[in-house]
Amino acid sequence: MSKTTSVNLRGNSIKVDFLARVEGEGGLHIKMKGKNVSDVKLVIFEPPRFFEAFLRGRKYTEAPDITARICGICPIAYQMSAIHAMENALGVKIDGMLRSLRRLLYCGEWIESHVLHVYMLHAPDFLGYQDVIRLAKDYPDVVQRALQLKKIGNEIVTLLGGREIHPINARVGGFYKVPSKRDLQPLAERLKWAQEAAIETVRLVAKFTFPEFERDYEFVALRHPDEYPFNEGRLVSNKGLDIPVSEYDNHFIEEHVPYSNALHSVLRQRGAYHVGPLARYSLNFDRLSPLAKESAKEAELGPTCNNPFKSIIVRSVETVYACEEALRIIELYEPPDRPSVAVEPHAGTGYACTEAPRGILYHRYHIDDKGIILDAKIVPPTSQNQKTIEQDLREFVSKRMNLPHDQLTWQCEQAVRNYDPCISCATHFLKLTVEKD
Amino acid sequence: MAQSEILNPQSSILIIGIGNVFRGDDGVGILTARKIRERKLSGIQTIEESGEGTSLIDAWKDRGTVIIIDAVSSGTKPGTIHSFDAAAQQIPTRFFHYSTHAFSLAEAIELARVLNRLPERLFVYGIEGKNFDAGSGLSPEVKKAGNEVLTRILREHLTPA
Secondary structure, eight states: OOOOOOOOOOTTOOEEEEEOOSSOEEEEEEEEETTEEEEEEEEEEOTHHHHHHHHTTSBGGGHHHHHTTSOSSOHHHHHHHHHHHHHHHHTOOOOHHHHHHHHHHHHHHHHHHHHIIIIIIIHHHHHTOSSHHHHHHHOHHHHHHHHHHHHHHHHHHHHHHSSSSSOOOEETTEESSOOOHHHHHHHHHHHHHHHHHHHHHHHHHHTSOOOOOOOOOOBEEEEOSSSOOSSOOEEEETTSOEEOGGGHHHHEEEEEOTTOSSEEEEETTTBOOBOSHHHHHHHHGGGSOHHHHHHHHHTTOOSOOOOGGGHHHHHHHHHHHHHHHHHHHHHHOOOOSSSBOOOOOOSEEEEEEEEETTEEEEEEEEEOTTOBEEEEEEEOHHHHHHHHHHHHHHHHHHTOTTSOHHHHHHHHHHHHHTTOOTTTTGGGGOOEEEEEO | OOOSSOOOTTTSEEEEEESOTTBGGGGHHHHHHHHHHHTTOTTEEEEEEOOOHHHHHHHTTTOSEEEEEEEEOSSSOTTOEEEEETTTSOOOHHHHTTSSSSSOHHHHHHHHHHTTOOOSEEEEEEEEOSOOSSBSOOOHHHHHHHHHHHHHHHHHTSSOO
16 A cells, blocks of 8 residues: 655755555654754654554464564564463473474564665665665666575565465464475575575675764663574663563653654663664674674674664674574474474463564563453564654754755665664655754 | 465466555455455466565566556545556556555566566556555445456456457
8 A cells, every 4th residue: 555645855844744654654854943953753653553452352372463464574573472472471481493493484584574674775775776676777686686585584484484474374382383394495405595695795785885873872682691582582781771571561661752653662761772683783793603793794893883874784694694593493403293382371461572673572461361362562663763763863964954955865764764664665755854944 | 375276377367465454445455356266266376465575576476467456545536446557567656655564566566677577467456545544444435446346357357268
C-alpha cells in the first residue's frame, strides 16, 4: 500500500509530514529559529499498539504467529521475542540443537534485513544516487550480488520458518518440524559464497565518505556470556546498566508525546538511549568471530563506534558474522530427537528481549492458568531509538544550517536511515519540513 | 506458499497477492489471490508476499506470466482499479511507492527492468484502498473492487483461448 501525498522539498521548510507505510507511518518536522534548531519531531505510528490489544484473550501458543505479522521485514524477531517470553513465563528452557536452530533462523533474518538496508536503501545515499535503481544502472554487478546475498537469508528463513513472510514453523517449546542434515547441506555451499560476498560488502562500504558526527550515546544491547547476541542475554549498557530482561520495566519507561501515537522509550532518569547494530557491536565486539573482527579491522572500525553513519559498516560486519555463524551451526547440526519439548500452560508472567536487526525487541505477557493472554506489552526497536534519532537530527542540522536546502534534506534523510527505522523506505522520500524563522 | 502441484514456470501463470491482512484494505491483494487459489485452476500458482521488493524479484524469476494484485493509495476514489502492463510500461511510482517496509513493488519492477530480471509478461492490478489502519476487514467499496479484479483476471488471463 502507499500514500502519495505531494512532496514539497522547496522553500524554507523541510517537511516529511506523512509517510504512509504498511509496517509503519511517519513524518519528520524540523523547525529552525535563526541559526538554531528549535524543534525536531519524528512522528511514527506503531502497529504494535493494535496487536497488544488483539493478543488479549488469545492462547499463549498464538502469540508468535500473530506478532510475526507486525513486520514484513523482521517477523523472526517478533516471533522469537514472543516465544522466549512465553517460555520464560512457563519455565521452559530450550537447549542443544533446537537452540542452535533458533540462532540459525535469526542469522537468516539478519542477513536479509541488513543486506536490504545496506545496498537498497543506505548505499545510494553515500554514493550520491537517488535510489538503487539508478545505482544499478552504473553498478549492475554490485546490485546483483546484493540480491543474491539477501536471497540466502530468505532461504534460511523459508527453510526453518516454514515460509518466507509471516513464518509459522517456530513455536513455544521448539519447532513444529525440524530440518534433516540433508535439508541444510545446500545452504552450506551457498553460505560459503555469502561469507565472501559479505566480506566484499564490508570492503565496499568502508570506502564511503562519512560525515564527521559522533555522539556520546548510551548504547543498550543484549550481552551473552559466550555469544554475539541474538536470542538471549542480560541487558547491558556502556553507562552501567546490567540487568536481567525481567527488570526491563523497572528501568525503561515509555513516554507519551503529543505529536505521535508511538510512545518514546527512555531510560529512567537518564533519557534517550541507542539500540541496534552500533550498540550491539560496541557492547559485544569481543564476542564477534575472528573473521568478523578481522573484517572490521580491515574497515578501520575500532571496537566501539559512535558515528551513526558508520552503522552501514557495522551492519556489513554483522552480515559477515551471521553468514559465518550460520555455516558453523549447519556444519555441527544433528537433528534433535524431537522438534519441540512439552509445554504445559500455567499462570505466569514472561519477559524477553531478542536482538532484531534494528535492536532489542521487548515482549512481556501475563497469562492465566489456561495459557490465555491477559496482557501484552511490545516495545519495538524503532520506538526505543526515536528520541535518539531526534537528538541526532537536532545536533546534525544545527551544524549544517548553511547547506542548500536540497542537500540538507538529503543528509537528514540519510541521518534517519542510519537507524533503519521501520519507516525506512518512506524516508527515501521523506516529507520533511524544515521551517526557518 | 507454493501449491503442491508441480508447474512449469514458463507455461504456468503465477499470481502474487501483496499486502497485510492485518492492515485493513491493505489485505485486498492477498484476499483476492486466495479466492483465485480456491478455484484450484490448472496451471495457476498463487503466492502471498508482503511486498518487499527483492523478494518479488526472486518470486517472478524465470516466470512466463505473472499477475500481481496489491492495494494502493494514490488519492483516487476508494475501490478504483489501476491496471498496468508492467513489461511494456513503466509503473508510475506514485502508485506503489510506499507499498512496503523498505523497497516496494514499483521499485522492484524498475530495478528488475534495469537488471533484465522481469518476467516475460507482468500485469499489475492496484486497488485503491480507503482504510489502512491496523485491524482486519475490507471497506465495502474495496471488497467490491477486489471481486471485480478477480473477474477481470479470470476473464482476461485465465480463460483458455
